[in-house]
Amino acid sequence: MREKVAIAGVGYTAFTSVSPGVSYRELTYEAAVKAYEEAGVEPKDVDSFVCTSEDFLEGYSISDEYCNDQLGAVLKPVQTIPGDFMHSLAVGVMHILTGKFDIVVVQALSKASNMKTIPEMINFALDPVLNRPLDVTPYAVAGLEMNRFLEEGRATREQCAAVVVKNKANALLNPLAGYGASITVDHVLESEPVAEPVRLLDIAPYADGAVVMVLCSERVAPSLTDRPVWITGIGWSTDSPTLESRDWVDAVSVRLAGDMAYRMAGVKCPAKEVDLAEVNDEISFKELQHLEALRLFDEGAAGKATEDGKTSLEGTLPVNPSGGGLGVGHLFECSGAQKVLELVLQLRGEAGARQVAGAGVGVAQAWRGIPTTSAAVAVLCAD
Amino acid sequence: MAYQRVAIVGAGITKFVRRAQETGKELAFQAAKMALDSCGLTMKDIECVSLGTAPDAFDGVHMKGEYLADGSGGWRKPYMRHFVGGGTGVFAPIHGWFHVASGMFDTCLVVCSEKMSSCHPHPQGAFKTIFDHTTEQPLNPTLIWIFALEMNRYMQTYGITKEEIALVSVKNKKNAMDHPSAQLPMEITVEDVLNSEVLAWPVNRLDISPASDGAAAIVLASEHVAKRITDKPVWIDGVGWNLDTAYWATRDLAYPRYVEKAARMAYEMAGIKEPQKEIEIAEPYDPFDYKELHHMEGLLLADRGKAVEMLLDGKTQRDGDRPMCPSGGALGVGNPIAATGLMKVIEIFLQLRGEAGKRQVPGNPRCGLAQAWGDLMQVGTVVVLRR
Amino acid sequence: MELERFELGATHYKESDLKEGKLLSLPWTPNLKYAWDNGVAIGRYLAELKEGRIIARKCNKCRRIMLPPRMFCEMCWRPTDEWVYVKDTGRVNTYSVCYVNWDASRIKKGEKPHLPAVIEIDGASPGMGILHLLGEVEPEDIKIGMWVRAVWKKPEEREGAITDILYFKPVRR
Numbered sequence: 005m006r007e008k009v010a011i012a013g014v015g016y017t018a019f020t021s022v023s024p025g026v027s028y029r030e031l032t033y034e035a036a037v038k039a040y041e042e043a044g045v046e047p048k049d050v051d052s053f054v055c056t057s058e059d060f061l062e063g064y065s066i067s068d069e070y071c072n073d074q075l076g077a078v079l080k081p082v083q084t085i086p087g088d089f090m091h092s093l094a095v096g097v098m099h100i101l102t103g104k105f106d107i108v109v110v111q112a113l114s115k116a117s118n119m120k121t122i123p124e125m126i127n128f129a130l131d132p133v134l135n136r137p138l139d140v141t142p143y144a145v146a147g148l149e150m151n152r153f154l155e156e157g158r159a160t161r162e163q164c165a166a167v168v169v170k171n172k173a174n175a176l177l178n179p180l181a182g183y184g185a186s187i188t189v190d191h192v193l194e195s196e197p198v199a200e201p202v203r204l205l206d207i208a209p210y211a212d213g214a215v216v217m218v219l220c221s222e223r224v225a226p227s228l229t230d231r232p233v234w235i236t237g238i239g240w241s242t243d244s245p246t247l248e249s250r251d252w253v254d255a256v257s258v259r260l261a262g263d264m265a266y267r268m269a270g271v272k273c274p275a276k277e278v279d280l281a282e283v284n285d286e287i288s289f290k291e292l293q294h295l296e297a298l299r300l301f302d303e304g305a306a307g308k309a310t311e312d313g314k315t316s317l318e319g320t321l322p323v324n325p326s327g328g329g330l331g332v333g334h335l336f337e338c339s340g341a342q343k344v345l346e347l348v349l350q351l352r353g354e355a356g357a358r359q360v361a362g363a364g365v366g367v368a369q370a371w372r373g374i375p376t377t378s379a380a381v382a383v384l385c386a387d
Numbered sequence: 388m389a390y391q392r393v394a395i396v397g398a399g400i401t402k403f404v405r406r407a408q409e410t411g412k413e414l415a416f417q418a419a420k421m422a423l424d425s426c427g428l429t430m431k432d433i434e435c436v437s438l439g440t441a442p443d444a445f446d447g448v449h450m451k452g453e454y455l456a457d458g459s460g461g462w463r464k465p466y467m468r469h470f471v472g473g474g475t476g477v478f479a480p481i482h483g484w485f486h487v488a489s490g491m492f493d494t495c496l497v498v499c500s501e502k503m504s505s506c507h508p509h510p511q512g513a514f515k516t517i518f519d520h521t522t523e524q525p526l527n528p529t530l531i532w533i534f535a536l537e538m539n540r541y542m543q544t545y546g547i548t549k550e551e552i553a554l555v556s557v558k559n560k561k562n563a564m565d566h567p568s569a570q571l572p573m574e575i576t577v578e579d580v581l582n583s584e585v586l587a588w589p590v591n592r593l594d595i596s597p598a599s600d601g602a603a604a605i606v607l608a609s610e611h612v613a614k615r616i617t618d619k620p621v622w623i624d625g626v627g628w629n630l631d632t633a634y635w636a637t638r639d640l641a642y643p644r645y646v647e648k649a650a651r652m653a654y655e656m657a658g659i660k661e662p663q664k665e666i667e668i669a670e671p672y673d674p675f676d677y678k679e680l681h682h683m684e685g686l687l688l689a690d691r692g693k694a695v696e697m698l699l700d701g702k703t704q705r706d707g708d709r710p711m712c713p714s715g716g717a718l719g720v721g722n723p724i725a726a727t728g729l730m731k732v733i734e735i736f737l738q739l740r741g742e743a744g745k746r747q748v749p750g751n752p753r754c755g756l757a758q759a760w761g762d763l764m765q766v767g768t769v770v771v772l773r774r
Numbered sequence: 775m776e777l778e779r780f781e782l783g784a785t786h787y788k789e790s791d792l793k794e795g796k797l798l799s800l801p802w803t804p805n806l807k808y809a810w811d812n813g814v815a816i817g818r819y820l821a822e823l824k825e826g827r828i829i830a831r832k833c834n835k836c837r838r839i840m841l842p843p844r845m846f847c848e849m850c851w852r853p854t855d856e857w858v859y860v861k862d863t864g865r866v867n868t869y870s871v872c873y874v875n876w877d878a879s880r881i882k883k884g885e886k887p888h889l890p891a892v893i894e895i896d897g898a899s900p901g902m903g904i905l906h907l908l909g910e911v912e913p914e915d916i917k918i919g920m921w922v923r924a925v926w927k928k929p930e931e932r933e934g935a936i937t938d939i940l941y942f943k944p945v946r947r
Contacts, residue, residue, distance in 0.1 A: 073848035
C-alpha cells in the first residue's frame with residue numbers, strides 16, 4: 005500500500021466576475037495566507053512549491069517568474085506547471101511520494117477579467133497552419149463535439165440544458181460562486197446561439213479567483229491538521245491534440261486519467277464507491293460526457309440521470325454541488341482547484357447550505373478546456 | 388520512506404539550427420525517437436511523458452504543451468509540461484525524476500523541444516513581456532538589458548575584464564567543433580569577440596549564444612528496470628532547484644544565490660560535501676559567456692570572483708582538471724532554450740559513459756553536473772549524475 | 775551510444791528561403807490584449823508618480839523600505855505596515871549602453887544608445903533598486919555608484935506610469 009497524501013489546509017478567495025481592487029499578486033496572497041493559517045505553517049516550513057500558470061493567460065512570457073513572492077516562496081524550490089491546478093496537485097503528490105518532501109504548497113490563479121480578447125486567445129491555441137486560418141470561433145470546437153455527442157444519442161439537448169439549470173441553482177447556495185441563478189431549461193435553449201448546438205448559457209462564464217493548498221505526507225499530517233482530506237488516487241492523461249484525428253464522442257483522456265486515479269486509490273466500482281463528484285462543465289454537455297468517462301454512469305445514462313435529479317444535491321450521486329464552472333465561473337488553470345476545494349469542504353462537512361449528506365469519497369476532474377484533450381482526476385476521501 | 392533510484396538509460400538530440408524546416412512537434416519526435424532507439428525501447432515501454440519547453444511566444448501557440456503533445460509521445464499517456472523559464476532544460480530530468488522516484492512509474496520519456504524561429508522578426512521579441520507589465524515594460528526593455536546589467540555588476544564587483552570573459556566564448560565555440568549538433572562551432576580569438584558588434588555594452592555579439600531550433604530527449608528508468616535495459620546506467624543522484632524573488636532589481640546581481648541554493652539541495656541529496664573535489668566535470672549554463680563563470684561560483688565549483696582564475700589557468704578546458712561545457716555549451720552548440728539544458732544533461736551522460744567521442748574528457752570521470760538558469764536572473768536548476 | 779553514430783534530425787533553412795518562396799510560411803499576428811488590475815500597492819505607486827513623488831512600503835519587522843511597493847513582505851511573510859515617501863534621487867547600481875531595440879532590431883542611425891540602469895533610490899533600503907533609464911549623460915561618463923536625480927515629465931503630461939519619470943540624470947554630490 006502506497007503512502008497517502010493529505011490536504012492539510014486550503015485558502016481561497018471568492019470567485020468573481022471581476023476583481024479590480026487587487027493585483028494578481030494581492031489576490032494570491034489572500035489565498036496563501038488563509039491556507040498557511042489553516043495548516044499552521046509558514047513558508048519556511050514548506051519543502052517545495054508548485055504553481056500553475058500559462059503564459060498567455062497571465063500576459064507574461066515566462067510567467068513563472070511572478071509566482072513566488074506572494075507565496076512567501078523566495079529562495080525556495082518553486083516550479084510551475086502550465087496545466088490545470090490538478091496537474092500541479094499531481095506533481096505535489098509525486099514530490100511527497102518520493103519521501104524527500106513532507107510539506108508542499110500548490111497554487112493556481114485566474115485573472116480572467118484582465119484578458120480582454122479571450123476568444124482570440126483560445127483561437128491562438130489552435131494549430132497555426134491547419135485550423136487558425138479558417139477563422140471560426142474556437143467555441144465551434146465545442147459545437148462540433150456536442151453535435152456528435154447528441155447525434156450518437158448519448159444525451160438530448162434538453163438534458164444538457166438541465167445540467168446548466170442544476171449547476172446554476174447549486175451556485176445560489178455557494179457564497180463563493182459568482183454565477184448562481186434560478187433558470188429553466190427553456191432559458192438555456194432560447195439563449196443566444198454561439199456555435200450550434202452550443203448556446204450562450206451552455207458556456208461557463210469567466211471568473212477571477214485564487215486557490216492555495218497545503219499538502220503533506222501521512223507522517224506529518226497529524227501535526228498539521230485534525231481534519232485531513234486524503235488524496236488516495238490521482239491520474240492525468242492527454243489525447244490527440246489535433247482536431248483532425250481526435251475522438252469526437254468520448255472524453256478518452258478523462259477515461260484514462262480516471263482509471264489511473266481509481267487504480268491508485270483501489271476504487272473498483274466507481275459508480276458504487278463514489279459519493280459525490282466535481283467534474284468539468286465548461287460547456288454543459290461536457291459534464292455528462294465526463295461523468296460517463298469517469299464510469300460514474302453508463303454510456304448515455306448521465307443525461308437521463310440529470311433530468312431525474314440523481315445528480316442534484318439530494319440525488320444519489322450529487323455532481324458539482326459547488327455550482328461547477330457554469331455556476332462558479334470558468335477559472336482557466338484554476339478551474340480544477342475550485343473542484344478540489346469544493347470536495348475538501350464537502351468531505352470536512354463544511355459546505356453549509358449545499359452540504360451533501362454522507363460525503364465520504366469524492367472525485368474531482370479537470371479538463372484544460374477548448375481546444376485541448378488534457379485531463380486530470382483525483383480521488384479524495386475524508387478519513 | 389526511501390525513493391526509487393532513477394537512471395538515465397537513453398538519449399536523443401537533433402541538430403541545433405537557427406531555423407529548422409521541421410515544426411516543434413517534428414523536432415520533438417526526432418529527439419524522442421532517437422532516445423528510444425538508443426536504448427532499444429518503444430513507446431509501449433514508456434509509462435509517462437514529461438515535456439519541457441520555453442515561452443509559448445516563440446512558437447506562437449497558446450498552451451504550447453498541448454500543441455506539442457503528440458510529437459512528444461504524450462498521446463494517451465500521463466503527459467505533463469513543466470516550466471521554469473530558461474532553467475527548464477535541466478528541470479526536465481528533475482521533473483521526470485519525481486515521476487519515477489515517487490514509485491508511480493518505472494519509465495519516463497523526458498522531451499525538450501524549442502522552435503524559436505517562428506517568432507518574427509526575431510525571437511528576442513518574445514522576451515519583452517518577461518518584464519513587469521506595469522513598472523518595467525513601458526521602458527521598452529530588451530532581454531539583453533538584464534544580462535548587460537548583471538555582467539557589468541559582476542565585472543565591477545570582482546574587477547574582471549571583458550577580455551577575460553571572452554575566453555569562455557572562445558573555449559566553448561571551439562569545443563563545439565566536435566559536437567555533431569553544433570550550430571556555431573568556430574575557432575575564434577578574444578579579439579574577435581571584443582571586435583564583434585556591441586549590442587548592449589558590455590555585451591558584444593560573440594558574448595551571446597544564438598537563437599536556435601532543436602530538441603533533445605532522455606529516457607529515465609527505475610533501478611530494477613534500468614538494469615534490464617542497459618549495463619551502463621547513469622544515475623540521477625542529486626536534484627535541486629530554487630527560485631529567487633521577481634523583484635530582481637533589489638538583488639545582489641554579482642552573485643547567483645539561487646544557484647547556490649539549488650546546488651546545495653542537489654549536493655545534500657547526492658552526499659557531496661566538497662563539490663570542488665567531487666564534481667569532476669560540469670555543464671554550467673552559458674547563454675552568455677560571463678554566465679559560465681557566474682554559475683561556477685554559484686555552484687560552489689569556484690570561490691566567489693575566482694572562476695576566472697580557473698579559466699585563465701586552463702583548468703576548465705576539455706583536457707583541464709575541471710572541464711566546463713565540454714559539449715561546446717549554449718555558446719557553441721546553440722541555444723534552443725529548454726533543449727539546451729537537456730543537451731547539457733546528455734553531454735554529462737555520455738561523458739560518464741565514456742561515449743562522448745572526440746569530446747571525451749580524460750580521466751574517466753565518475754561524477755558530473757549539469758545546470759541551467761532562467762526567468763529574471765532568478766531560477767537555478769541542478770542535477771548531479773554518477774555512473 | 776556516440777552521437778556520431780546517429781543521423782541527427784533538424785533541417786536548416788535560410789531566412790532568404792522564406793523571402794524567395796522556397797519554403798511556404800504563414801504569418802500570424804495574435805490579437806492579445808490585457809488590462810491589468812494594478813491593485814493597492816502598484817495603484818498607489820502610479821498615483822504618486824503622477825504627482826511627481828516616489829512612494830515605498832515599509833515592513834516594520836525586517837524594517838525594509840521596499841520599492842516597488844508591495845502590500846506583503848515576501849521575506850517576513852506578513853502584511854507591510856506603512857507608506858513611506860522616498861527621494862527622487864539615487865545611485866547607479868549597474869548600467870548598460872544598448873544599441874538594440876526590444877525586438878533585436880538595431881537603433882536608428884544617429885539615435886543615441888539607450889541607457890538602462892538599476893538605480894538604488896535614496897530613502898529606500900540599501901540595494902532596493904528600480905529599473906529605469908539614464909539621460910543627459912554621455913555613455914563614457916557613466917560610472918557605477920554615480921548619483922542621479924529623476925527628470926520628470928511636466929505635471930500636465932503625466933499619466934500615472936513609470937514613464938512619468940523620463941530618465942535619471944547625473945547630479946553632483
